[in-house]
Amino acid sequence: MARQVRRPTIIDVAARAGVSKSSAARVLAGTGNISDDTRDRVLKAAQAVGYERNYLAVGMRSGRSGMLGLVIPDITNPFWADVARGAQDRAAEAECSLLVFSSDWDGAKEAAHLRTLHRARVDGAVVNPVADNVDDLGRFGLPFVLIGSSAERFAGAASVGSDIGQAVQLGMDHLVYKGHPLPHVIVGPKSRLARTRFLNAVYRHVTARDLDPADLVIEDGEYTFEGGRAAMGRILDRHRDGHISIFAANDMMAIGALMAVRDHGLRCPEDVSILGFDGIPAGAFTWPGLTSIAKPGRAIGARAVESLIDEIDGQARQERVHLPCTLIERESLADLAQPPRKLSVAGRN
Amino acid sequence: MARQVRRPTIIDVAARAGVSKSSAARVLAGTGNISDDTRDRVLKAAQAVGYERNYLAVGMRSGRSGMLGLVIPDITNPFWADVARGAQDRAAEAECSLLVFSSDWDGAKEAAHLRTLHRARVDGAVVNPVADNVDDLGRFGLPFVLIGSSAERFAGAASVGSDIGQAVQLGMDHLVYKGHPLPHVIVGPKSRLARTRFLNAVYRHVTARDLDPADLVIEDGEYTFEGGRAAMGRILDRHRDGHISIFAANDMMAIGALMAVRDHGLRCPEDVSILGFDGIPAGAFTWPGLTSIAKPGRAIGARAVESLIDEIDGQARQERVHLPCTLIERESLADLAQPPRKLSVAGRN
């Protein structure tokens, strides 16, 4: 294969069009005043020689590389993949290239990727901060937008994430609608910021309906399949009468809980109802399908890139955006509000 | 936030070190002969002013941008995310940045992304070709490596993919081992190249064991959940006695098949055994867990980048690499080889 074919430059175009380099440049960059005739000839010449702008050179001259960076924990995680996709699409619209990096929730890796981005001269970056490197980013003088739940720990930076309050509200309302006024809650470990935010929203909802918050049963564990399974196991070991309703703060935990229900010889949704949170694709394939509150991953990615571009253009909005979550209704929630209707399956047995 | 802090250049470093621009450059690039003293002073100066090489400028001068491109159908698809991750990691090791694009299996989008890559002056690209744009890539004179099953349609290009023959062999062997000598096969539509390759391998395995290939039951459908569900439905409508064994050419179809089994009031693995192909994460959360042959996505991505780098460096190997698949054993396959052992669950009912 012919490697390194010499690519035509603006000089070739100018020569062929019989104009000066700068006239050609003006036409090609679409700036300044140009006579129709000149424009025509330059455009034709460019076409003829197969000219393609060298963005490396443009970048060098203008200080704008046309590249954006994205640093997320793991592209292999469906939520983050979704975020990446949103960012990609929005970047493509803006004719920007996106450099994507995975940090594995590791501060050192994150720092390394940030440095790489800086060296690559990206115009700005969207990052889900796992450590305090964001301060470095700021010091670099690189425009950036933060995403995810940990984003708000950092003052003075634009951020976009999902609206946990609205999400919990949505979930609790749905639970109430289906006849589960006071679900048991499975949340993450104490150390995590998201836990607090989630719980606060739950309490707000409970107190707003004049229910006794002390009746709320809370179990916690790691944000994993096993964490959810163990937490659910504990609940089941304790409580053995009547229907149990669960609101899990994370789909992996919800799926783990589902497994625990089976382990205990119970059925979902007949004996136990489960509502998840995240909207991961795997929830569609569990049995029963997992009803869940979906985070708008794609929208978050897209919005973050949008904010970033604004910031790069100097229209720094520096805002905190919270995007609404949506309900994905599948089969893991029994309809207790109208007992005779949906529970026929259970009744038949 | 301080936008556009002037970043120190090689000139600043040279001035501070009290040497010429070129000496500084030599030290910083690690080329040419330099006295220890000079090197020391330059390095110290660089450190002091916080110098960082401008890769845009380097790229312009050297014709190497240090960037690689990756074009896959959809970063949101777990297999492709895995490929992207492998590529990312390998690129990071080589100190390259990776531009990632999703083509949505759309030729036009693919072409657009390829053009963007070309304009961004990437040094090479890894692409899963959905259309015939790869010819363009070749014409561009851009080094590239193809990935995925459609890759081999293109002559004269390096490619890396999974070893379908070995994968099917592995699956069939496992099926035999578990007492399912002649599974029904659910494959993709006739138009797809992967179908043929899969079926050929199945036939090879069957004939090698002196079984009658005419006994092989083949159903096809789209490579989707619904496709698998429908195909399985047809099988179930026809065949109603004894255990049914299924080898699906794709996990989504396998999961669809699982659903069809439930639709028909049957149980997996007691009445129907299912073996999938892909190893998608969701297979861990179905009930029962899906036994599947996993494609080495991450390894494919990593290997592709490796080949690409070799090719860029002029050691064009131009080879076709086939990476082996592995078996993920979960619960969707009954052990028919030793009836009394595992089928106790079914027996109890």
Added chain:
DNA sequence: GTGAAAGCGCTAACAG
């Protein structure tokens, strides 16, 4: 071993 100088492809004053 080191420095001076040319130039990668493009843009942006500055004259004309």
Added chain:
DNA sequence: CTGTTAGCGCTTTCAC
């Protein structure tokens, strides 16, 4: 409206 000129930051001859 157009051409001339001077760089952006770096590498790379080519002399010394």
